[in-house]
């Protein structure tokens with residue numbers, strides 16, 4: 001299968017990329033790792049007349065630590081995330097997820113920015129970014145704007161980005177001392193995508209085992225990643241022991257896919273097991 005013909009540019013600055021987006025409007029598409037865009041173009045579900053390759057823009061790459069945030073460039077690949085010491089230290093849930101995305105080829109080229117902008121409802125990193133309460137920084141003709149992860153994923157394959165913007169970086173808040181995060185995924189054996197995946201972020205009180213703050217997000221249900229509010233409420237302010245976590249994980253289904261067939265019931269059960277594992281692991285890391 002061949003894509004429809006298109007022109008190609010590989011700018012070296014964000015400004016040049018934005019100019020190309022402004023010039024070609026809806027007919028332009030940004031190219032990151034290509035692992036979602038190129039299959040869509042080959043199937044002719046996407047037929048851009050101009051492809052703007054972001055891989056030669058150095059300022060979109062890399063991971064850096066500031067005092068209260070971890071900043072990840074949009075073009076950072078899954079392998080780079082999985083190998084980063086800063087990611088392991090500040091937000092290990094990202095490394096957990098990135099290390100199990102697809103296969104080695106996908107992890108070598110696929111990018112965090114491409115994954116978030118594509119907003120596949122079964123993708124791993126959107127749920128991770130939602131659980132971390134991250135901020136997505138978009139750049140467009142009017143400059144930079146920050147979008148909270150809770151407001152970024154709008155619908156299936158649809159985000160808050162507009163056609164003339166690109167996703168530049170992701171800012172992860174790094175909380176004080178006793179914080180932990182983890183991801184647990186039930187992998188589809190053929191595609192390696194998540195049947196379900198659960199990302200957990202937990203802050204423990206300084207001098208006790210009480211859960212001070214918790215965010216849980218789920219992929220694989222519905223059209224966007226979802227917060228598991230029922231689980232969060234069952235954990236908040238409680239002692240982080242295995243029984244409390246197991247009971248709280250059973251609350252996972254409120255917000256999840258409303259359909260009530262047996263396949264969905266099976267998925268809910270898998271998600272509860274993943275939630276239990278992810279929360280326990282996050283708590284271990286927070287201690």
Ligand SMILES: Cc1cc2nc3c(=O)[nH]c(=O)nc-3n(C[C@H](O)[C@H](O)[C@H](O)COP(=O)(O)OP(=O)(O)OC[C@H]3O[C@@H](n4cnc5c(N)ncnc54)[C@H](O)[C@@H]3O)c2cc1C
Pocket residue numbers: 029030031032033034035036037038054074075100101102103106109110111112113114115117118120122123124125161165166167168191192193194
């Ligand atoms: C065999 C296979 C297995 C996979 N398994 C998994 C899996 O287990 N888990 C998972 O989460 N994903 C999986 N994927 C999807 C993979 O993670 C893709 O890499 C990801 O969805 C898109 O990232 P990309 O960098 O390849 O983006 P691209 O395919 O280049 O772009 C995707 C979309 O995002 C837009 N875009 C890209 N970068 C930006 C930007 N900076 N700003 C604005 N828009 C942008 C593009 O225009 C395009 O519309 C798999 C893919 C394959 C082929």
